[in-house]
Amino acid sequence: MIIAANWKAYVEDADKAKKLVALAKRLAAKTKVELVLAPPAPFLGLIASGNRSRVSFAAQDVSVTLGGAYTGEATAQMYAALGARYALVGHSERRAAGDTNATVAEKLAHAVAQGLTPILCVGERERDPAADYLQFIREELVSALSQLSQKERLNTVIAYEPVWAIGKSATDAADSAEIQEMTLFIRKVLAEIMPGKAASRASILYGGSVEPANIRDIAGGTGVDGFLVGHASVAPDTFSALITALA
Numbered sequence: 001m002i003i004a005a006n007w008k009a010y011v012e013d014a015d016k017a018k019k020l021v022a023l024a025k026r027l028a029a030k031t032k033v034e035l036v037l038a039p040p041a042p043f044l045g046l047i048a049s050g051n052r053s054r055v056s057f058a059a060q061d062v063s064v065t066l067g068g069a070y071t072g073e074a075t076a077q078m079y080a081a082l083g084a085r086y087a088l089v090g091h092s093e094r095r096a097a098g099d100t101n102a103t104v105a106e107k108l109a110h111a112v113a114q115g116l117t118p119i120l121c122v123g124e125r126e127r128d129p130a131a132d133y134l135q136f137i138r139e140e141l142v143s144a145l146s147q148l149s150q151k152e153r154l155n156t157v158i159a160y161e162p163v164w165a166i167g168k169s170a171t172d173a174a175d176s177a178e179i180q181e182m183t184l185f186i187r188k189v190l191a192e193i194m195p196g197k198a199a200s201r202a203s204i205l206y207g208g209s210v211e212p213a214n215i216r217d218i219a220g221g222t223g224v225d226g227f228l229v230g231h232a233s234v235a236p237d238t239f240s241a242l243i244t245a246l247a
Contacts, residue, residue, distance in 0.1 A: 034056070057086070085117060088159075145193060157205060158205070211238075
Protein backbone atom coordinates (compact mmCIF):
# COMPACT_ATOMS: atom_id res chain seq x y z
CA MET A 1 0.00 0.00 0.00
CA ILE A 2 1.11 3.52 -0.85
CA ILE A 3 -0.16 6.56 1.03
CA ALA A 4 0.64 9.78 -0.81
CA ALA A 5 0.05 12.79 1.43
CA ASN A 6 -0.64 15.97 -0.52
CA TRP A 7 -0.16 18.84 1.88
CA LYS A 8 -1.35 21.35 -0.73
CA ALA A 9 -0.97 24.83 0.80
CA TYR A 10 -2.29 23.81 4.22
CA VAL A 11 1.19 23.88 5.76
CA GLU A 12 2.67 27.39 5.85
CA ASP A 13 5.01 27.00 8.81
CA ALA A 14 8.40 25.27 8.74
CA ASP A 15 8.06 23.93 12.28
CA LYS A 16 4.74 22.27 11.43
CA ALA A 17 6.31 20.78 8.30
CA LYS A 18 9.13 19.28 10.36
CA LYS A 19 6.69 17.85 12.93
CA LEU A 20 4.60 16.21 10.20
CA VAL A 21 7.72 14.64 8.72
CA ALA A 22 8.78 13.34 12.13
CA LEU A 23 5.32 11.82 12.58
CA ALA A 24 5.47 10.21 9.14
CA LYS A 25 8.85 8.66 9.92
CA ARG A 26 7.54 7.18 13.17
CA LEU A 27 4.51 5.75 11.39
CA ALA A 28 6.63 4.37 8.55
CA ALA A 29 8.84 2.54 11.03
CA LYS A 30 5.81 0.69 12.42
CA THR A 31 4.15 -0.42 9.20
CA LYS A 32 4.83 -1.71 5.71
CA VAL A 33 2.79 1.12 4.18
CA GLU A 34 4.91 3.28 1.88
CA LEU A 35 4.52 6.94 2.81
CA VAL A 36 5.06 9.66 0.22
CA LEU A 37 4.86 13.28 1.39
CA ALA A 38 4.14 16.11 -1.05
CA PRO A 39 4.96 19.34 0.80
CA PRO A 40 4.71 22.87 -0.61
CA ALA A 41 7.70 23.57 -2.85
CA PRO A 42 9.56 25.94 -0.45
CA PHE A 43 9.68 23.23 2.24
CA LEU A 44 10.86 20.35 0.08
CA GLY A 45 14.57 21.10 0.34
CA LEU A 46 14.25 21.77 4.05
CA ILE A 47 12.76 18.39 4.91
CA ALA A 48 13.89 16.07 2.09
CA SER A 49 17.59 16.84 1.98
CA GLY A 50 19.68 13.93 3.25
CA ASN A 51 16.59 11.81 3.92
CA ARG A 52 17.51 8.22 4.83
CA SER A 53 14.15 7.08 6.16
CA ARG A 54 11.43 4.96 4.55
CA VAL A 55 9.47 8.14 3.87
CA SER A 56 9.69 9.46 0.31
CA PHE A 57 8.95 12.94 -1.00
CA ALA A 58 7.03 14.25 -3.99
CA ALA A 59 6.61 17.49 -5.88
CA GLN A 60 3.03 18.75 -5.87
CA ASP A 61 3.45 19.81 -9.49
CA VAL A 62 6.23 20.39 -12.00
CA SER A 63 6.71 23.21 -14.46
CA VAL A 64 5.83 22.72 -18.09
CA THR A 65 9.06 24.58 -18.82
CA LEU A 66 12.69 23.54 -18.58
CA GLY A 67 15.37 25.75 -17.04
CA GLY A 68 15.80 29.27 -18.33
CA ALA A 69 14.18 32.70 -18.19
CA TYR A 70 10.96 31.60 -16.49
CA THR A 71 10.52 33.59 -13.28
CA GLY A 72 8.67 31.69 -10.59
CA GLU A 73 8.76 28.30 -12.30
CA ALA A 74 9.90 25.12 -10.52
CA THR A 75 11.16 22.47 -12.91
CA ALA A 76 11.24 18.71 -12.51
CA GLN A 77 15.03 18.84 -12.39
CA MET A 78 14.91 21.21 -9.40
CA TYR A 79 12.63 18.85 -7.49
CA ALA A 80 14.80 15.85 -8.28
CA ALA A 81 17.88 17.74 -7.10
CA LEU A 82 16.17 18.49 -3.78
CA GLY A 83 15.44 14.84 -3.06
CA ALA A 84 11.98 14.23 -4.52
CA ARG A 85 11.33 10.72 -5.84
CA TYR A 86 7.76 11.30 -7.01
CA ALA A 87 5.79 14.09 -8.68
CA LEU A 88 2.06 14.72 -8.73
CA VAL A 89 0.93 15.56 -12.26
CA GLY A 90 -2.53 16.55 -13.44
CA HIS A 91 -4.10 17.13 -10.04
CA SER A 92 -7.67 18.39 -10.37
CA GLU A 93 -6.73 21.70 -8.76
CA ARG A 94 -3.99 22.25 -11.35
CA ARG A 95 -6.40 21.28 -14.12
CA ALA A 96 -8.92 23.77 -12.72
CA ALA A 97 -6.17 26.40 -12.83
CA GLY A 98 -5.68 25.81 -16.56
CA ASP A 99 -3.71 22.61 -17.16
CA THR A 100 -5.04 20.89 -20.27
CA ASN A 101 -4.51 17.25 -21.24
CA ALA A 102 -1.66 18.42 -23.48
CA THR A 103 -0.08 20.33 -20.59
CA VAL A 104 -0.36 17.31 -18.31
CA ALA A 105 1.30 15.09 -20.94
CA GLU A 106 4.22 17.50 -21.24
CA LYS A 107 4.68 17.77 -17.48
CA LEU A 108 4.53 14.00 -17.18
CA ALA A 109 7.30 13.64 -19.76
CA HIS A 110 9.46 16.21 -17.92
CA ALA A 111 9.02 14.36 -14.60
CA VAL A 112 9.96 11.01 -16.12
CA ALA A 113 12.99 12.51 -17.89
CA GLN A 114 14.37 13.60 -14.50
CA GLY A 115 13.92 10.16 -12.93
CA LEU A 116 10.83 11.09 -10.92
CA THR A 117 8.02 8.57 -10.57
CA PRO A 118 4.90 10.41 -11.68
CA ILE A 119 1.59 10.12 -9.88
CA LEU A 120 -0.86 10.90 -12.65
CA CYS A 121 -4.15 12.24 -11.30
CA VAL A 122 -7.37 11.62 -13.21
CA GLY A 123 -11.00 12.05 -12.24
CA GLU A 124 -14.37 13.24 -13.43
CA ARG A 125 -16.21 16.28 -12.07
CA GLU A 126 -19.60 14.57 -12.18
CA ARG A 127 -21.20 11.28 -13.14
CA ASP A 128 -23.74 11.59 -15.93
CA PRO A 129 -26.50 9.00 -16.60
CA ALA A 130 -25.05 8.27 -20.06
CA ALA A 131 -21.66 7.37 -18.50
CA ASP A 132 -19.81 9.90 -20.65
CA TYR A 133 -17.46 10.31 -17.70
CA LEU A 134 -15.83 7.03 -18.68
CA GLN A 135 -14.72 8.53 -22.00
CA PHE A 136 -13.49 11.58 -20.07
CA ILE A 137 -11.26 9.38 -17.88
CA ARG A 138 -10.06 7.45 -20.93
CA GLU A 139 -8.99 10.67 -22.65
CA GLU A 140 -7.14 11.87 -19.55
CA LEU A 141 -5.22 8.60 -19.33
CA VAL A 142 -4.42 8.03 -23.01
CA SER A 143 -3.46 11.65 -23.67
CA ALA A 144 -1.14 11.86 -20.67
CA LEU A 145 0.63 8.56 -21.34
CA SER A 146 0.96 8.99 -25.10
CA GLN A 147 4.43 10.56 -24.91
CA LEU A 148 5.90 7.85 -22.69
CA SER A 149 7.57 4.58 -23.59
CA GLN A 150 6.03 1.28 -22.53
CA LYS A 151 8.43 1.00 -19.60
CA GLU A 152 7.71 4.58 -18.50
CA ARG A 153 3.98 3.91 -18.63
CA LEU A 154 4.42 0.90 -16.39
CA ASN A 155 6.31 3.01 -13.84
CA THR A 156 3.57 5.67 -13.71
CA VAL A 157 1.29 5.56 -10.67
CA ILE A 158 -2.35 6.40 -11.43
CA ALA A 159 -4.36 8.31 -8.83
CA TYR A 160 -8.12 8.24 -9.36
CA GLU A 161 -9.74 11.25 -7.68
CA PRO A 162 -13.38 11.88 -8.57
CA VAL A 163 -13.77 15.62 -8.03
CA TRP A 164 -17.39 15.22 -6.94
CA ALA A 165 -16.30 13.02 -4.01
CA ILE A 166 -13.71 15.41 -2.56
CA GLY A 167 -14.53 17.22 0.67
CA LYS A 168 -17.47 15.03 1.66
CA SER A 169 -17.96 12.62 4.52
CA ALA A 170 -17.17 8.95 3.98
CA THR A 171 -20.88 8.13 3.75
CA ASP A 172 -21.51 10.70 0.98
CA ALA A 173 -18.38 10.06 -1.11
CA ALA A 174 -17.65 7.27 -3.58
CA ASP A 175 -18.51 3.82 -2.25
CA SER A 176 -16.46 0.66 -2.66
CA ALA A 177 -18.50 -0.57 -5.63
CA GLU A 178 -18.00 2.69 -7.53
CA ILE A 179 -14.26 2.71 -6.79
CA GLN A 180 -13.90 -0.92 -7.83
CA GLU A 181 -15.71 -0.18 -11.09
CA MET A 182 -13.30 2.64 -11.87
CA THR A 183 -10.24 0.62 -10.86
CA LEU A 184 -11.26 -2.10 -13.31
CA PHE A 185 -12.00 0.47 -16.02
CA ILE A 186 -8.62 2.17 -15.57
CA ARG A 187 -6.83 -1.18 -15.86
CA LYS A 188 -8.88 -1.93 -18.98
CA VAL A 189 -7.74 1.34 -20.58
CA LEU A 190 -4.14 0.72 -19.53
CA ALA A 191 -4.31 -2.76 -21.05
CA GLU A 192 -5.04 -1.15 -24.41
CA ILE A 193 -1.80 0.84 -24.35
CA MET A 194 0.50 -1.49 -22.42
CA PRO A 195 1.97 -4.82 -23.53
CA GLY A 196 0.95 -8.20 -22.16
CA LYS A 197 -0.26 -8.19 -18.58
CA ALA A 198 1.55 -4.99 -17.62
CA ALA A 199 -1.70 -3.19 -16.78
CA SER A 200 -2.39 -5.66 -13.97
CA ARG A 201 0.87 -4.57 -12.30
CA ALA A 202 0.22 -0.83 -12.51
CA SER A 203 -0.30 0.93 -9.18
CA ILE A 204 -3.65 2.68 -8.78
CA LEU A 205 -4.39 5.00 -5.86
CA TYR A 206 -7.72 6.41 -4.75
CA GLY A 207 -8.37 9.88 -3.36
CA GLY A 208 -11.60 11.53 -2.31
CA SER A 209 -12.88 11.78 1.27
CA VAL A 210 -10.78 8.93 2.62
CA GLU A 211 -11.26 8.58 6.38
CA PRO A 212 -10.20 6.11 9.08
CA ALA A 213 -13.78 4.80 8.97
CA ASN A 214 -13.71 3.73 5.32
CA ILE A 215 -10.05 3.23 4.38
CA ARG A 216 -9.93 -0.49 5.26
CA ASP A 217 -13.07 -1.30 3.28
CA ILE A 218 -11.75 0.56 0.24
CA ALA A 219 -8.31 -1.04 0.54
CA GLY A 220 -9.71 -4.53 0.86
CA GLY A 221 -12.50 -4.56 -1.67
CA THR A 222 -11.73 -2.32 -4.62
CA GLY A 223 -8.40 -3.40 -6.07
CA VAL A 224 -6.63 -0.12 -5.29
CA ASP A 225 -2.97 -0.14 -4.29
CA GLY A 226 -3.08 2.87 -2.01
CA PHE A 227 -4.44 6.34 -1.44
CA LEU A 228 -3.84 9.99 -2.25
CA VAL A 229 -4.85 11.96 0.83
CA GLY A 230 -5.27 15.73 1.07
CA HIS A 231 -6.37 17.68 4.14
CA ALA A 232 -6.41 14.60 6.37
CA SER A 233 -2.66 14.23 5.85
CA VAL A 234 -1.88 17.46 7.73
CA ALA A 235 -4.09 16.60 10.73
CA PRO A 236 -1.75 14.47 12.89
CA ASP A 237 -4.44 12.47 14.71
CA THR A 238 -6.40 11.72 11.55
CA PHE A 239 -3.31 10.82 9.55
CA SER A 240 -2.09 8.51 12.31
CA ALA A 241 -5.52 6.85 12.43
CA LEU A 242 -5.46 6.32 8.65
CA ILE A 243 -2.11 4.56 8.77
CA THR A 244 -3.08 2.52 11.83
CA ALA A 245 -6.31 1.40 10.17
CA LEU A 246 -4.34 0.10 7.18
CA ALA A 247 -1.65 -1.51 9.30
